[in-house]
Amino acid sequence: MYNIIPYTPKPSWNKGKLVGQKLPLKLEEVWSIRTRLDLANNLRELTMFNLALDCKLRACDFIKLKVMDIAHGKSIQSRAILIQQKTGTPVRFEITKKTQESLKEWITLKSLRSNDYLFGSRMKKGCHLTTRQYARIVKTWVASIGLDITSYGTHSMRRTKASLIYKKTKNLRAVQILLGHTKLESTVRYLGIEVDDALELSESIDI
Template sequence: MANQPSVTKVTETGEAVGGTIEGQSYIEAFLEMLSAERGAARNTLEAYQRDLKDFAGFLAGRRRGVHEASTEDIRAYLEALNNQGLSAATAARRLSAVRQFHSFLYADSVRTDDPCSTVEGPRRARPLPKTLSVAEVDGLLAASRETVDGRSHEEEVLAYKRARLVCLMEVLYATGLRVSELVGLPLSAVRGDQRFLTVTGKGGRERLVPLSDTARAAINDYVPLRARRLGDRVSPWLFPSRGRQGHLTRHRFAQLLKDLAASAGVDPKRVSPHTLRHAFASHLLANGADLRAVQQMLGHADISTTQIYTHVLDERLKELVETKHPLAKKDSA
């Protein structure tokens, strides 16, 4: 493929995103393919775009377009990421984006080779997911229920926000939804048969997740307050907002969760929406739930992703034996 002059784009902040004009068009075509053919979510597309722009910026320094990379360019890029002190997980994610981009170029006959085919990714130990104990989750749920029955406008707003927080917490812990799935729930998801929640997950795949009695009660308490809060406004979202997305954002919910953790006496650094998703899975498995059932509820395409939670239980059992077993106490004496 003939080389063309490299055109380095620079943002208003002075950040070079690099690449040739033609190379940028290939990135856009790749993202369009992910959206149209694979149903990739917006957050996924934005992540791919960031990673590929970073790769393009690196190649621009070597006077190559993003579609002209060689195997040595890709290895040099991984070395540069390592020299920047980035984690192996971050480097592996960026390499994954680069691999898929070049598979796309090869499939579309833009290139006659795949420069990633012989590149080995950084080795990384898979970390165990952070989770919370049952008592800690109970504390968070109890703190969210400390409602104030208000009569003034300010108190009514407070009652609405409290009911919304209770609903968010109960639904999250009852279903293990991804935070983007939770805040993006449509109002239609809780209409009709409330024994199950219909969730659209990654890749547009739908799944049914059972709702607990407390989650259904929280929804029933929240929905009337939601309608009163909206007034004449109409919103398709279960958790509406006046923001650009039209619904509560992931970041705002994460902030609310940090505040809730502080009031419940749980270290806010240990609490996030994803931590509660981990707690949902770990607590189910600890109480004898079937691994396949947990996989379906979490929306994992591969059961190996779900199996990581069994390692969490193994570690806890090991700790229990080492600290509580009579022989262990005797050895430490």
């Protein structure tokens, strides 16, 4: 007679984990992280942090950025363009002065050439940083200022500046262009603005 072993279902992959959109950073949180990286003389991660906020790219595109994508010779561009891996469509992004400065210093320090990845893997020579490595770095940033790491991720870097721009201008079309979304509905869902905007509008009407 065979012993029947009762089936024990495996726990779901997301049990105990927060699932959903990752939160964007607030302005004061951005400066807290930037200050810590600066004080630690962590030029690599400071450059990574500044550029990730400016470019608003998905992780899969960000990790593959090369020197040639953001520089002409030794001159860092103030604006750049990249073909998105997910959609195959181009997206433009700005590179602010502080990001240009950290990029120039980083490229010089590492003697990077035009065809080199900006952020190479420390495990495999000639390869770019992986999305997993990038995700771990982002979690160290948010943990350094006491935030819950389960609420933030690489998409937080993509959402942060877009969210701040929308809150300041309410220009949804501009944010759509900056994120490289083909449909406005995608931007609305991405920012999660429908409920907040509806409530804000309702609160402004006194009857």
